[in-house]
Amino acid sequence: MTKSSSTGPSRRLRRTGALATAAALTLLLSAAPAHADGIRDRQWELTAMHTQQAWRTTKGQGITVAVLDTGVDGSHPDLAGQVLPGNDLVGFGAGQGSRDWARHGTAMAGIIAGHGHGAGNQSGVLGIAPEARILPVRVILESTDPARKQARETKGGALAEGIRWAADNGADVINLSLGDDSASAHPEPAEDAAIQYALGKGAVVVASAGNGGDQGDHISYPAAYPGVIAVAAVDKNGTHASFSTRRWYATVSAPGVDVVIADPDRKYYEGWGTSAASAFVSGAVALIRSAHPGLGPAQIKKLLEDTARNAPEGGRDDARGHGMIDPAAALTAAAKLKPALRSESAAYGATYFGGGPDAPVASDDPANWLAPVSAGGGLLLLATGAVLWRSTRVRTPREWL
Numbered sequence: 001m002t003k004s005s006s007t008g009p010s011r012r013l014r015r016t017g018a019l020a021t022a023a024a025l026t027l028l029l030s031a032a033p034a035h036a037d038g039i040r041d042r043q044w045e046l047t048a049m050h051t052q053q054a055w056r057t058t059k060g061q062g063i064t065v066a067v068l069d070t071g072v073d074g075s076h077p078d079l080a081g082q083v084l085p086g087n088d089l090v091g092f093g094a095g096q097g098s099r100d101w102a103r104h105g106t107a108m109a110g111i112i113a114g115h116g117h118g119a120g121n122q123s124g125v126l127g128i129a130p131e132a133r134i135l136p137v138r139v140i141l142e143s144t145d146p147a148r149k150q151a152r153e154t155k156g157g158a159l160a161e162g163i164r165w166a167a168d169n170g171a172d173v174i175n176l177s178l179g180d181d182s183a184s185a186h187p188e189p190a191e192d193a194a195i196q197y198a199l200g201k202g203a204v205v206v207a208s209a210g211n212g213g214d215q216g217d218h219i220s221y222p223a224a225y226p227g228v229i230a231v232a233a234v235d236k237n238g239t240h241a242s243f244s245t246r247r248w249y250a251t252v253s254a255p256g257v258d259v260v261i262a263d264p265d266r267k268y269y270e271g272w273g274t275s276a277a278s279a280f281v282s283g284a285v286a287l288i289r290s291a292h293p294g295l296g297p298a299q300i301k302k303l304l305e306d307t308a309r310n311a312p313e314g315g316r317d318d319a320r321g322h323g324m325i326d327p328a329a330a331l332t333a334a335a336k337l338k339p340a341l342r343s344e345s346a347a348y349g350a351t352y353f354g355g356g357p358d359a360p361v362a363s364d365d366p367a368n369w370l371a372p373v374s375a376g377g378g379l380l381l382l383a384t385g386a387v388l389w390r391s392t393r394v395r396t397p398r399e400w401l
Contacts, residue, residue: 039125039268040116044236045255045280051128053328060129060286062293065112065173066166066203068159069105072136073264077117078110078124079134086136087165089158093147100145102138102264107271108177109134110262111279112286125262128283128327132290135171137162140178159222160194163205167198172289174198174205175282176228177275181210181220181245192225199227204289204297206231206282208274209321210245217246224249229285229301232320233257233277238310240319244274250321252304254280284327291331294339307333 046052064084073096074083094100113134114127139158141148151158159176166174195205209232210220223230224247233244233256240246241257256277258270281304288300295303305316307330308323316322 039123039260042258042260042270043126045259046126046128048236048238048255048324049128049280049284050326050328054284054287054331057328057331058131058287058290060113060132060283060290063129063132063172063286063290064135064170065129065132065175065282065286066135066137066162066169066171067105067109067112067175067177068137068139068162068166069102069108069175069177070140070142071102071105071138072109072134073102073106074134074136076106076110076262076264077266078114078262079106080117082113082115082132083109083134083136086138087162087169088138089162089165090138090141090151090155093141093145093151096264099265100142103142104177104275105136105138106264107261108175108275108279109136111259111276112175112283114262125260125268128280129286129290132283132286135166135169137166157190160188160190163191163194163198167194167201167203171198171203172293173282173285174203175279176205176207176222177278179208179210179220179223181212181218183216183218185219185221187221187225191222195222195225195227199297202296204229204285204300206278206285208278209233209247209250211243211273212245213241213243219247219249220245223247227297227301229281229304230321231274231277231281233272233274234320234324238324241272241274243272244277244319246318248318250316250318251301252281252308252322252325253277253320254284254325281325284325284330287327288330288334292334292337292339295334295337296340299337299340303330303334303337 071088072083072086073079110125110127112127113129113132114125115121115130116124116126118124139162141151163174198205205227206229207223208220209223209230210218212218212220222228229251230249232250232253233241234253235241235257240253244256254277256274257272259272259276261269261271261276263269285300288295288303304325305322307326309326311323312320
């Protein structure tokens with residue numbers, strides 16, 4: 001998850017997943033946690049994504065982003081008033097006040113909708129969609145939670161259940177900063193069906209591409225499911241991060257290196273991982289949805305692809321997808337689109353499930369498509385390395401990416 005603090009040695013936090021469905025979020029903490037009063041100066045990603053220009057149009061008001069993760073600390077000063085009542089589909093493990101609770105989920109929520117705090121909200125983390133609401137859905141436990149193994153063994157269906165619950169409870173965007181990119185990762189029919197259900201209801205689903213770039217580039221789920229906006233990570237120079245998985249399903253890329261994150265301990269850390277990249281894209285989608293609520297999941301996915309900056313030669317590649325997201329450009333282009341018919345959104349999942357343009361190619365590691373997803377729940381944010389879900393680097397079922 002993420003660590004926060006104004007002083008202290010650099011650390012790498014890695015959390016192995018407790019649920020077997022989530023996504024991957026790998027966040028690495030930097031040597032010295034950032035002081036709150038210097039946070040904004042270190043949030044390079046907001047400038048890189050032309051956020052100020054996008055905010056001239058919207059800051060995400062009226063949009064709900066479901067964060068399926070380890071829980072979210074709604075009392076954090078940077079999120080106060082933004083977090084809605086959620087759902088805990090694990091039901092046990094560490095609780096509020098424990099260092100093993102809601103660290104990864106809080107970090108992701110801050111990236112998406114942090115509004116800062118203090119005089120003029122000038123302190124703390126500022127998210128990409130600071131006026132969006134967060135709907136927390138606890139589907140995995142922190143890697144440091146003693147109950148994680150039990151959750152992995154008994155709550156394997158939490159991710160699918162959480163996706164459906166979020167879609168039925170007002171989620172406009174569903175963020176899955178977690179995943180399984182272990183060598184044995186494979187699709188789970190229930191998870192795939194849940195995603196198609198959410199897409200059919202008009203929710204946009206965003207997931208981490210995986211943190212296995214230096215470990216074989218194994219396919220990561222839920223990123224590889226049809227219809228999902230899978231996000232790879234890049235650094236300050238727009239260069240593909242070495243840890244970010246390279247696969248056919250990469251849609252776009254977003255900041256995932258040296259990202260400042262908020263922690264329930266009220267401190268701040270820097271981390272890396274495709275978990276953070278996924279959260280940035282979910283926030284960008286919230287901006288688009290706020291300004292153009294009639295656009296459907298398929299339209300928004302294509303919009304992000306068409307307006308991405310620094311596109312690879314040929315238009316896309318497996319490392320960065322179609323390039324770095326540009327929310328401002330996407331908002332401008334969105335104004336020219338016609339709202340999707342409800343029937344079109346409903347058919348979106350079915351189209352992909354049946355083999356649309358983003359459907360997996362049978363010849364690409366077919367074994368991975370036949371095996372059940374087992375490591376799924378990994379958090380893909382390394383701020384000391386959070387891994388939830390099926391394993392990622394430590395390879396225990398479902399980790400953070």
